[in-house]
Amino acid sequence: MQTKKKKTTSQTNLIDLLAEKLEPSFDIINQKLQTDNITVHLLYLKTVVDNDQIQNYIIKPFFEMGSIQLFDSYIASLPQNNKIETNEKVLSQLSRGSVLVQIQEQNYLLDLKKITTNLVLETNIEPSIQGPELGLSEDIQTNLNIIRHRYHNISLKIETHQIGTSNNQTLAILYDQENVNDSVLKNLQEKVKNLKHSVILSSSELQRLLNDKKWTFMPIMMITERSDRVIQNIAGGKVVLILDGTPNAIIAPSVFFDFMTSMDDKYLPFGVSKFLKVLRYFGLFICLLLPGVYVAVTSYNPEVLRSELAFSVAGSRVGVPFPSFIEVLFLLVFMELLTEASIRLPRAVSGTATTVGGLILGTAATEAALTSNIMVIIVSAVAIATFAIPINEMSFAIRIVRYVLLFFGTTAGITGLILSFLAFVLYLTNLESFGEPYLKLFVQRKKVETKGVKS
Amino acid sequence: MKRYVFYLIIVNMLWYSISAGHKVLLDLREQGSLLSIVLSPLFGFMFLIGWIHFFQTIPGKDLPDQLLKYFPKWLTRTILGIISIMWFFAGLISLISFVFTLKRFLTPETPAIFITIIFLTFITFGILLRTKSILYTIEIVLLITFPFLILLILKALTSSEFELDFVKEAVMHINHFPSFSAIANSFYVYLGVSNLIIFNNQFQQHDFTFKWKDYLIAVLLCLGTLFVSFFIPIGLLGYENIDTIPYPMMTASDTLRMPLGIIERVLYIALTVSIFTTFLSILVHWHVVVQIAKKLIMTKKNIHQPINWLLGLIIGTFWIISIYLINVINEYQLITFSKLFNNMLPFFFFTMILLFQYLKRRAR
Numbered sequence: 066m067q068t069k070k071k072k073t074t075s076q077t078n079l080i081d082l083l084a085e086k087l088e089p090s091f092d093i094i095n096q097k098l099q100t101d102n103i104t105v106h107l108l109y110l111k112t113v114v115d116n117d118q119i120q121n122y123i124i125k126p127f128f129e130m131g132s133i134q135l136f137d138s139y140i141a142s143l144p145q146n147n148k149i150e151t152n153e154k155v156l157s158q159l160s161r162g163s164v165l166v167q168i169q170e171q172n173y174l175l176d177l178k179k180i181t182t183n184l185v186l187e188t189n190i191e192p193s194i195q196g197p198e199l200g201l202s203e204d205i206q207t208n209l210n211i212i213r214h215r216y217h218n219i220s221l222k223i224e225t226h227q228i229g230t231s232n233n234q235t236l237a238i239l240y241d242q243e244n245v246n247d248s249v250l251k252n253l254q255e256k257v258k259n260l261k262h263s264v265i266l267s268s269s270e271l272q273r274l275l276n277d278k279k280w281t282f283m284p285i286m287m288i289t290e291r292s293d294r295v296i297q298n299i300a301g302g303k304v305v306l307i308l309d310g311t312p313n314a315i316i317a318p319s320v321f322f323d324f325m326t327s328m329d330d331k332y333l334p335f336g337v338s339k340f341l342k343v344l345r346y347f348g349l350f351i352c353l354l355l356p357g358v359y360v361a362v363t364s365y366n367p368e369v370l371r372s373e374l375a376f377s378v379a380g381s382r383v384g385v386p387f388p389s390f391i392e393v394l395f396l397l398v399f400m401e402l403l404t405e406a407s408i409r410l411p412r413a414v415s416g417t418a419t420t421v422g423g424l425i426l427g428t429a430a431t432e433a434a435l436t437s438n439i440m441v442i443i444v445s446a447v448a449i450a451t452f453a454i455p456i457n458e459m460s461f462a463i464r465i466v467r468y469v470l471l472f473f474g475t476t477a478g479i480t481g482l483i484l485s486f487l488a489f490v491l492y493l494t495n496l497e498s499f500g501e502p503y504l505k506l507f508v509q510r511k512k513v514e515t516k517g518v519k520s
Numbered sequence: 521m522k523r524y525v526f527y528l529i530i531v532n533m534l535w536y537s538i539s540a541g542h543k544v545l546l547d548l549r550e551q552g553s554l555l556s557i558v559l560s561p562l563f564g565f566m567f568l569i570g571w572i573h574f575f576q577t578i579p580g581k582d583l584p585d586q587l588l589k590y591f592p593k594w595l596t597r598t599i600l601g602i603i604s605i606m607w608f609f610a611g612l613i614s615l616i617s618f619v620f621t622l623k624r625f626l627t628p629e630t631p632a633i634f635i636t637i638i639f640l641t642f643i644t645f646g647i648l649l650r651t652k653s654i655l656y657t658i659e660i661v662l663l664i665t666f667p668f669l670i671l672l673i674l675k676a677l678t679s680s681e682f683e684l685d686f687v688k689e690a691v692m693h694i695n696h697f698p699s700f701s702a703i704a705n706s707f708y709v710y711l712g713v714s715n716l717i718i719f720n721n722q723f724q725q726h727d728f729t730f731k732w733k734d735y736l737i738a739v740l741l742c743l744g745t746l747f748v749s750f751f752i753p754i755g756l757l758g759y760e761n762i763d764t765i766p767y768p769m770m771t772a773s774d775t776l777r778m779p780l781g782i783i784e785r786v787l788y789i790a791l792t793v794s795i796f797t798t799f800l801s802i803l804v805h806w807h808v809v810v811q812i813a814k815k816l817i818m819t820k821k822n823i824h825q826p827i828n829w830l831l832g833l834i835i836g837t838f839w840i841i842s843i844y845l846i847n848v849i850n851e852y853q854l855i856t857f858s859k860l861f862n863n864m865l866p867f868f869f870f871t872m873i874l875l876f877q878y879l880k881r882r883a884r
Binding site: 365366368369370371372374473476477478479480481483484485487488490491494495502504505506508 | 657
């Protein structure tokens with residue numbers, strides 16, 4: 066709170082100066098409140114401020130209070146009162162919904178913004194069975210409010226930065242001072258300060274800009290809409306970025322295993338959550354390897370399978386005019402298109418699209434002998450397995466890697482498949498997320514593990 | 521991070537059980553193989569202690585660092601040159617013999633040169649990565665292959681084809697005095713820890729203290745491998761003509777069936793596991809070569825380029841030699857060559873232990 070008197074001449078006619086700068090916006094209000102002997106000037110943008118609040122906090126008291134001294138100290142003691150620093154800051158505050166009040170020679174900046182996006186949204190990308198139903202909202206104040214309300218610890222620090230040289234969006238960096246990884250924090254602060262982009266609209270865009278390498282497809286920062294995930298990660302010493310205007314938070318650093326955890330793992334009984342974890346990793350392997358294995362086995366080594374199975378695979382491929390890899394590619398690509406379509410289409414139509422695609426295309430394709438029955442089973446198994454990966458970005462990445470493995474399975478059979486899988490593991494272990502190894506097994510306690518290895 | 525040292529031992533151990541080493545032991549079964557296996561822990565202990573003790577005194581450093589510190593440049597270069605040639609050939613033998621194995625068992629129609637190129641592509645990718653990431657990869661891959669290994673061993677030991685009589689017959693030949701080759705080949709299994717010459721720079725003091733228990737576990741693991749790779753082929757394939765089989769472990773695994781499994785022939789599980797292990801083995805060996813090369817190049821004052829043309833040249837040589845050799849060499853020559861190579865190893869490694877003792881004294 067700032068109640069110092071500003072006496073320089075440039076400050077006294079601050080309102081006129083700023084009003085001049087704000088012209089010719091239609092929504093600028095330069096208002097004068099007047100009773101017999103006192104005059105008060107107001108300056109604000111009517112599209113961003115809350116008119117009710119102006120009415121309640123400024124106008125009504127003004128006419129009720131007799132003396133200017135009383136009104137002055139009333140305004141000064143309002144909790145919405147903000148510090149006045151430079152003219153630029155004031156302008157920027159005005160554009161965010163502040164009201165400049167000039168009482169005699171003294172200026173006050175009151176934060177009376179109107180927020181229409183503070184509705185807390187239901188989680189629909191990462192739903193959980195027993196966790197909280199509501200995620201984050203699109204307004205940063207609300208989000209910070211949610212997080213503060215669920216993390217009652219004074220060591221939780223919130224820093225704000227302005228990013229985007231044109232739209233000056235607010236970005237909050239949240240961390241628990243006591244157990245945050247300092248090098249990650251510093252690295253992120255640097256990167257945020259060095260962002261030179263004019264407009265940054267969404268957290269996924271921000272995440273891409275914070276990533277140094279252009280050609281990556283494994284996510285090294287996690288985007289989440291779940292507030293419980295945010296809380297858990299802050300408590301675990303990670304840094305969380307929240308951008309105003311998006312209902313998602315960015316968590317950094319994030320490693321491979323983070324992307325394979327669902328929040329339900331915490332809420333379900335121990336045995337159940339372990340079972341689900343095993344299931345998820347099984348799904349990961351299925352989704353990565355099964356298409357490649359099918360091609361490698363049917364085209365190179367049918368004798369790998371037990372003979373009955375080998376015969377039934379060969380039998381179901383009778384009449385299929387393509388080699389097995391075209392068959393796989395054909396169905397996989399259609400499956401990807403189907404997934405893409407069901408994301409883009411309006412919800413009312415997407416059900417129809419998936420039914421048409423999944424059921425009719427699959428049946429018709431096998432009946433027309435374009436693919437074998439077993440292939441359809443495999444592709445749908447792969448599709449289902451992809452959805453078992455809890456975080457979307459990871460499942461996108463795995464979907465792409467699958468084609469690389471398929472390629473090597475096609476060119477070099479089982480050897481190629483296994484070697485490319487190994488290369489994928491090597492690639493993952495070589496990746497780093499802000500200095501943390503991306504894929505590393507933690508067998509001992511974390512302290513022992515991280516102490517030993519030189520970085 | 522003691523476990524990473526064990527992983528280095530285990531990778532070598534697993535590779536040993538499909539390499540020419542155990543084949544030679546089986547060939548020499550009437551010239552003292554079994555006795556040399558039984559006696560091998562002696563050498564093994566000596567080797568492990570000599571080697572690990574030295575590297576524990578220089579936590580976080582590798583051999584090239586240490587050599588550069590105490591020796592003149594030309595001597596360092598010669599020593600490192602010899603070491604990298606040895607390591608290169610160790611990787612090369614793994615590569616070529618495994619390409620032959622694959623050609624024989626998995627893809628007989630694929631040209632050997634194509635399999636080699638596929639291997640080389642991925643190995644080139646792997647060896648240029650950070651040392652740490654190779655250790656992490658080894659851990660993950662061993663975790664993935666572990667259940668299959670257990671399955672293989674259980675399957676072999678419990679199958680009705682496993683004839684205890686053959687094993688008993690082999691045990692009766694323990695009275696032969698071991699030939700040098702038998703001793704050298706059983707010594708090979710203990711050599712995994714030798715990769716510490718580079719990998720040691722990842723271990724700090726507090727996480728790499730080998731105690732007696734750890735030495736004992738390491739030696740027992742290696743001894744177990746020797747026994748398994750000696751007795752399982754004999755038990756499954758018979759004692760008499762085992763030397764006529766070029767890949768005893770693979771053929772032995774092909775005698776096993778899983779009548780109720782998706783994969784009926786156990787051979788394919790064995791092959792999968794061995795692709796994993798061989799890749800890791802080559803990766804570790806050649807990574808050592810690349811790191812040594814990097815250290816040598818670095819002394820020439822171009823540190824700022826992580827991958828420069830000299831390194832490219834070295835990897836190019838890897839490719840050319842491997843592709844050339846895979847065309848000219850045949851399986852018999854390969855076995856002869858690896859026998860020769862393995863016979864050389866004891867001398868080489870004990871010379872190195874002497875070198876380490878010298879370095880230790882210099883360090884004081």
